[in-house]
Amino acid sequence: MEQNILPDFQEETERLAQTRSYLDATIALVVDKRLKFKSDMKDAYKELDDMDSSLSYASILLNAKLLDDLEANFTFLKNARKAPYFARIDLRQEDKDRREKLYLGKISLFDDSMETPMVVDWRAPIASVYYDGRLGKASYKAHGKEYAIELFLKRQYTILEGELKSYMDVDVSMSDTFLQASLENHASEKLKDIVSTIQAEQNDIIRAPIHRPLIVQGVAGSGKTTIALHRIAYLIYTYAASFRPEDFMIIAPNSLFLDYISGVLPELGADQVKQTTYGDLMLGFLGKRLKIAPHQDKLAKLVRRGKGSLSVEEKETLVQVSALKNSMDMRSLLDVYLEEKAQGMIPDEDYTVAGKVLFKKEYLFSLFHESYGYLPLYRRLDSMKKYLQKFTREEVKKMESRVNLSYESKMASLRILEAPGEERRQKLLALMAERDQRLKEIQAEGKNAVNRYLAMIPREEPLTLYRRLMEDESWLTRIMDETLAQEVILNTMALAKAKQVELEDLAPLVYLKEKLEGLPEAVKVKNVVIDEAQDFSTFQIWVLREVLHTERFTILGDLSQGIHMYRAVKSWEELLTGVFQEEATLLTLEQSYRTTIEIMNLANEVLRQSPMKELTLATPVVRHGEAPQLLSYGETKALVLGLAKSIEAFAEEGYTTQAVITKSVEEAQRLHGLLLKECRLPVALLSDQTSHFQEKIVILPAHLAKGLEFDAVLVAADDDTFGLSELDAKLLYVAMTRALHRLSLHIREGAVPLLDQAGFSSIGE
Numbered sequence: 032m033e034q035n036i037l038p039d040f041q042e043e044t045e046r047l048a049q050t051r052s053y054l055d056a057t058i059a060l061v062v063d064k065r066l067k068f069k070s071d072m073k074d075a076y077k078e079l080d081d082m083d084s085s086l087s088y089a090s091i092l093l094n095a096k097l098l099d100d101l102e103a104n105f106t107f108l109k110n111a112r113k114a115p116y117f118a119r120i121d122l123r124q125e126d127k128d129r130r131e132k133l134y135l136g137k138i139s140l141f142d143d144s145m146e147t148p149m150v151v152d153w154r155a156p157i158a159s160v161y162y163d164g165r166l167g168k169a170s171y172k173a174h175g176k177e178y179a180i181e182l183f184l185k186r187q188y189t190i191l192e193g194e195l196k197s198y199m200d201v202d203v204s205m206s207d208t209f210l211q212a213s214l215e216n217h218a219s220e221k222l223k224d225i226v227s228t229i230q231a232e233q234n235d236i237i238r239a240p241i242h243r244p245l246i247v248q249g250v251a252g253s254g255k256t257t258i259a260l261h262r263i264a265y266l267i268y269t270y271a272a273s274f275r276p277e278d279f280m281i282i283a284p285n286s287l288f289l290d291y292i293s294g295v296l297p298e299l300g301a302d303q304v305k306q307t308t309y310g311d312l313m314l315g316f317l318g319k320r321l322k323i324a325p326h327q328d329k330l331a332k333l334v335r336r337g338k339g340s341l342s343v344e345e346k347e348t349l350v351q352v353s354a355l356k357n358s359m360d361m362r363s364l365l366d367v368y369l370e371e372k373a374q375g376m377i378p379d380e381d382y383t384v385a386g387k388v389l390f391k392k393e394y395l396f397s398l399f400h401e402s403y404g405y406l407p408l409y410r411r412l413d414s415m416k417k418y419l420q421k422f423t424r425e426e427v428k429k430m431e432s433r434v435n436l437s438y439e440s441k442m443a444s445l446r447i448l449e450a451p452g453e454e455r456r457q458k459l460l461a462l463m464a465e466r467d468q469r470l471k472e473i474q475a476e477g478k479n480a481v482n483r484y485l486a487m488i489p490r491e492e493p494l495t496l497y498r499r500l501m502e503d504e505s506w507l508t509r510i511m512d513e514t515l516a517q518e519v520i521l522n523t524m525a526l527a528k529a530k531q532v533e534l535e536d537l538a539p540l541v542y543l544k545e546k547l548e549g550l551p552e553a554v555k556v557k558n559v560v561i562d563e564a565q566d567f568s569t570f571q572i573w574v575l576r577e578v579l580h581t582e583r584f585t586i587l588g589d590l591s592q593g594i595h596m597y598r599a600v601k602s603w604e605e606l607l608t609g610v611f612q613e614e615a616t617l618l619t620l621e622q623s624y625r626t627t628i629e630i631m632n633l634a635n636e637v638l639r640q641s642p643m644k645e646l647t648l649a650t651p652v653v654r655h656g657e658a659p660q661l662l663s664y665g666e667t668k669a670l671v672l673g674l675a676k677s678i679e680a681f682a683e684e685g686y687t688t689q690a691v692i693t694k695s696v697e698e699a700q701r702l703h704g705l706l707l708k709e710c711r712l713p714v715a716l717l718s719d720q721t722s723h724f725q726e727k728i729v730i731l732p733a734h735l736a737k738g739l740e741f742d743a744v745l746v747a748a749d750d751d752t753f754g755l756s757e758l759d760a761k762l763l764y765v766a767m768t769r770a771l772h773r774l775s776l777h778i779r780e781g782a783v784p785l786l787d788q789a790g791f792s793s794i795g796e
């Protein structure tokens with residue numbers, strides 16, 4: 032709509048100007064306060080130098096904290112100048128007569144003089160009606176109560192660099208226009224916030240109660256990652272009194288992905304949230320510099336075909352060993368193993384000091400298993416040590432006084448019975464020496480008794496115990512057959528020889544460590560968000576819940592993209608029953624926002640042709656684009672030239688970010704070399720080691736592309752074909768669904784039989 036025919040344009044422009052000048056005044060106030068705090072801190076430092084006053088120290092701490100808050104606020108307020116709000120809602124609370132106008136933005140701004148909110152934070156309870164409600168009767172929840180309202184208007188603004196460009200009044204059906212505009216934008220290297228266009232089904236997830244575990248199955252591009260970050264921002268705001276931002280942790284698949292989401296966290300005021308990968312988190316728990324075998328090697332072995340590849344049986348074994356290490360059977364095995372270890376821990380001997388029984392073995396057994404039963408095994412030993420030391424010290428004192436008494440009486444009788452003289456003196460001296468020797472022995476015994484007792488209890492490292500278990504056929508065959516047990520033993524021995532563990536070993540190891548030693552408190556968090564959770568096993572998540580002692584989990588994933596399915600969940604039911612005992616909520620997202628109808632339809636067709644059954648297919652938001660192109664080539668060189676031609680054509684059409692996606696790492700490396708050599712194209716190769724990239728055109732294997740998105744995607748299959756297996760279908764699906772606007776597939780003839788089956792025909796060389 033043109034500005035001049037927007038009826039309230041003038042009024043809205045004035046409101047924006049008014050908000051901006053109020054914002055400027057607030058910013059000026061913050062600047063003043065910053066200066067004041069800084070000078071207060073300077074003074075406090077001076078005083079600290081002068082007289083080491085604890086008051087000054089407290090003042091420094093207080094000012095530093097206030098300054099931190101102000102700095103965070105300052106950046107936020109400054110950013111808000113460009114667009115202080117994105118929407119307005121007009122409503123009336125059911126029990127009130129007055130109609131209210133609320134402007135929604137990424138900050139809270141309150142006009143003290145008028146006692147009205149200038150801008151309401153999008154996370155405030157009342158803002159929920161903007162995302163949920165249609166015009167008319169609606170409601171929102173706050174502090175456990177439901178409030179009824181009547182919603183008269185939902186207005187969305189386009190504000191650029193502080194200037195109102197236009198606005199649009201929307202209801203549910205019409206709001207698509209605004210969403211469409213947002214989706215048509217081109218991708219930047221980083222994820223962006225969607226506060227102005229959050230959809231109702233997404234809003235339910237963002238605002239779901241904190242204390243109940245939440246599992247979200249969402250198709251590719253349904254906004255899972257985006258929602259996860261908005262949920263964290265919402266929880267930080269809503270539960271500010273109970274949790275600090277550092278109490279939240281997001282677990283993502285790799286550092287590349289963490290870099291990709293890093294841009295949006297500060298935008299949402301959530302930059303202090305902990306971000307990590309599963310491997311790093313587990314290593315942090317273990318507190319050791321363990322060497323992890325590159326886990327993508329396993330995926331590579333599984334997808335590789337032809338020369339040097341594993342046989343079907345070998346692949347099957349690899350899958351079984353991985354799955355087993357991360358299965359709930361493994362948990363049962365570890366529990367029995369630990370129980371047996373615990374039962375054999377207390378020696379079959381009484382505790383004695385200088386030959387005297389201080390504690391009977393039965394008592395020590397009950398001390399270990401009952402009184403200290405709530406502690407990890409080795410911590411029970413620490414507590415027992417203190418207990419034994421205390422009683423030993425007391426006993427030693429008693430023994431010493433008994434010895435002193437007995438020698439004093441011996442010496443007293445000597446003095447009475449014998450006449451003074453050299454002979455008596457010598458006898459007394461001998462008695463004194465004997466007494467001192469006896470006391471020395473008692474003291475030494477007191478010192479040694481506890482250590483001698485505890486030395487009978489071996490304290491082995493979790494890794495030593497784990498390896499012993501995994502090399503013991505009699506234990507392993509409790510949960511697997513002999514053939515598989517032999518494979519597990521070989522796998523354990525090979526890893527031990529290389530001084531490595533593999534990713535699948537981390538959950539059992541962390542569980543063992545928690546049960547034996549307990550984990551350091553410092554690495555624990557209270558709220559966990561797991562993205563790309565389809566690649567986790569039930570046991571991995573169970574271990575996380577067990578060691579973090581929290582139910583506050585938000586778990587998001589898409590089973591269709593489960594490319595590490597050899598070790599991961601097969602259905603969310605497994606988590607619901609196996610980890611959360613039906614206490615979790617499972618929500619699904621079927622609408623996909625990322626890609627065009629044409630691309631999504633083809634990706635869905637790949638899933639339909641795959642061996643996977645009962646998968647929910649994505650419904651794309653109505654956004655049309657060019658049909659995907661399938662180009663097939665007779666030889667590699669032509670394929671490389673074809674890729675280069677498409678990249679240039681996409682760039683000319685204005686598509687900024689582009690990715691060539693292959694099935695394997697090797698293929699990506701080879702094609703990268705050829706693209707540089709044959710076409711001199713500035714393409715950057717991304718690998719498992721890449722943690723950051725700025726290049727606009729990249730080449731990477733599909734497993735690394737998980738979670739990312741690009742304006743244009745070029746799937747390349749030269750040597751490494753996408754076959755008919757479930758894993759190949761998933762890799763292809765992941766690759767295709769990374770595209771926002773354009774997709775072309777460059778393949779050697781017959782390299783992607785799934786597409787032939789889908790009836791998708793190539794354009795030819």
Ligand SMILES: Nc1ncnc2c1ncn2[C@@H]1O[C@H](COP(=O)(O)OP(=O)(O)OP(=O)(O)O)[C@@H](O)[C@H]1O
Nearest residue numbers: 225228229230251252253254255256257624625738
């Ligand atoms: N409500 C929305 N408004 C605007 N854009 C949205 C909305 N929801 C999602 N998007 C956009 O859709 C794209 C996909 O989002 P995101 O990456 O979070 O999805 P995902 O479910 O994690 O995808 P995948 O599983 O395929 O990695 C992003 O560009 C995101 O900005």
